[in-house]
Amino acid sequence: MHWSEIADFSAKAGDIKVVWEISRFSWAVVFARAWRISGDVRYLHAMQHWMEDWWRSNPPNTGPNWMCGQEASIRLINALLALRMTGLEKNVGAGLVGFVEAHCRRIALTTLYAVAQDNNHGTSEAAGLFVGGSWLARFGAGDPRSRGQRWAEKGRKLLNKRVRRLILPDGSFSQHSLTYHRMLLDTLSVAEAWRRYVGETLFAEDFYTRAAAATRWLGAMIDSTSGDGPNLGANDGAHPYRLDVSAYRDFRPCLQLASLLFIGSGALESGPWDESARWLGVPAKGHARPWLNDLSSAVFPDGGYVVIRNTTGAQVVLRAPTARFRPAHADALHVDFWWKGKNLLRDGGSYSYADGDVVTTAFASAVGHNTQQFDDRDQMRRLGRFLYGDWVRVIGEPAITTGAEGQSWAGSYTDIWGVRHRRTLILRDKAVSVLDEAQGFKRKAVLRWRLAPGNWSQNETGCTSSMGRIHVKSSVPIRRMSLESGWESRHYLEKSAVPVLEVEIDQSPAVLTTTVTPF
Template sequence: MHLAMAALLLEQSGSTTPSLLELIRLHLQRIAPTLRYAIAQDNNHGTSEAAALFIGGNWLATHGVREGERWQQLGRKWLENRAARLVGEDGSFSQYSLNYHRVMLDTFCMVEIWRQRQASSRFSPRWYARSLAAARWLYAMVNAENGDGPNLGANDGARLLQLTDTDYRDFRPSVQLAMALFANARAYETEGVWNLPLRWLGVELPQVLAEQPGSCQFDNGGFAVLRRGAVMAMLRYPRFRFRPSQADALHLDLWLGGRNLLRDAGTYSYNTEAQWLSYFPGTASHNTVQFDDRDQMPRLSRFLFGDWLKTSYLEPIGEQVGAISFAAGYRDGHRASHRRGVRLHDDSLVVNDQVGGFRHKAVLRWRLEPGQWLIEGNALSNGEHVMQVHASVPIVRFELVGGWESRYYLEKSQVPVLEVEIHQPGSFITEYRWAS
């Protein structure tokens, strides 16, 4: 696929050397027999290998290579299948990951750019509808100020289409390209490096500006995005049609402009010490409640949890005077229950956590923006923002501890984490207040 994009950049896709065509043929000859294995994983492996077969097969076919047409049709078939199965009607992707959503979307963009340049027949209306929905999903999650977004799900450094010198965590180039291709609209009005991929790949920048993201619920994947001006809260709730890679039910991210005030830990590494393999995907590395020192779901292997959670309570996004709200809840395999209600105001976030059914203890965690946080009673402050936590039952422990996050693969750094512990069923009320 990178060879194909390079050929487009160098205007060599129509007059390719025999040696390069042979290299493409050998690649596809390797991919085709094992395609079913990639498809069975229900993730980016299937979308990427289908894309390679379509692009490479078309490339070979236009140069008279006999196997090319068969591989092209095989790739087209599975691209259609993967979009229909792995991308929900609301754009949610099977991997529940911001980074792997970008990988999938960049793949579909490369496919569509190649198809247009080669004047091949269009894909089905459903394929374009799912691609558009996926573009809008990423657009809704990404902060326009710096291009960053919640550190959701698996984040191993994968970045398929790098045509800018932007930071790895700047998703705007992918958003702009996908919105231009599938919405015929630009996500970002001003000139910036996010337009470079369009120029490199010969995609016209639309004149129409896409509607700015508002509050929205992506129920196929289990995401609620609440917005008030420059503030965004994202609540993750369990809708697992595909295997979850993290025990992150009811995790809450909070953003003020480009600042990630309440944050996810990320991934760090797939191949490291057992403590990190357990910590980063586990419940303790998320802004949620942990029961009895265990994960919300039992771990079966390095990449697999069992007894997938199901949402048992849902209150859709609602508008009140001066606030927007959402709520969801679950009951796990041990009969412990957690229901979280979120209200976002212009200058504060209020979270109501109702918990019960646990054996010994429930620990609420808030993973904070790095800074000098100090505890005063049942509140803590960094001199700019204030967080208060109250409970309907006695608080056994109210402690600021050191936690970890990994914004980039194989890199980890410490973050302050507030832990609030109770030993009886009850509720927590958290208020996070910033200057309006």
């Protein structure tokens, strides 16, 4: 069956990502690493056998593995990376040339669709064309070589344009997601390392400027102790280039590689996060000392993020959407709170794109975030599986203020129903306070605090556990305060229960003040 006849979403077939994941060829790079480390030829033979078997079982443009140009790009890049790592990239035969050409043709066919998405489809497919085309241009002959040169040039131009549009000056990415931001940076890093390897000319100047900004953005978001970061936005398990042994939610290898390539020095001191750079032939020593631990509080006005940190190990991340690109989640004014590597107040994640039940929908809604929900509505109208209308835009202070009470920031939005929500953050040495001012709601407002799993117990003013204390006070009578059970998804297609403190009021206007004191 031609790929165009296959439905993207089918209750009978299930989540298409499960089918696609194994065909991304991430395993090829793992086999290549295993052979290089151990010298055991069984890994090399397994890699070759699996690649040949896939090629026989998936004729070009037939079946679900050819449906998506981004999937073809990831597969092509991983295949060529694995061959490079095993020294087989120069073993040019008709089968390998056919494999690369078929993938380049498939990618080139739908680049207009990829560009229209304003997301990582465009960057991935541009990189796929550049990597595949430049391989043909260097190692191919005759017509395949000529076609490779054209594909490589198309990929280069498209990648320059996509980076210029999708990475904002402050380093924010169009998709407002930490895991997609990693995928973006890994894609740019692989493309740049490949460019150096094949001796292609530099990308555009602003490609490097924006890539460096995106690298610093990632550094500002993650917790340097654990390598983890806020579970912001869509999280579909994307981590296609497995060049290291780190856990899925450890973002340090991505950060270190991008920093070495685009900033010229490591973000961190040398460690296991250097492995990706070594496999790609990128020197692990830069011209300057590591910079990650020197970061201070910052506002990212283009993408809409506020990061407040101090020297006691506290970090607060707030989401302040700017409505420049389509939102995947209704997370306006969501707050993440980290304390010495522990994510005390946390985001819910995504769970699944294909499962359309109430639980899955709630992950992306206001219910799945640390913010207020008004009159049982979402912050925006949902128009489709991946689409909201009436985008919320937060108007906030341009900078973080430092005063006697600590560091503070405030911002607000008004939704299409006329409800105004203003949130003020104050980070002190060993506590964070959140002031929520709300007016214009008709029946009720529910404030939710999604907590780290633990032994939380409710009391008259909030809740407490061995990890910390949450105290809530209100300018109007509190109608209900209860410790509920909610869901979070740290990994795609996995969900687990988390405690959620809910505070409900029914009078407008009102001010709720929450103080979180970690232990």
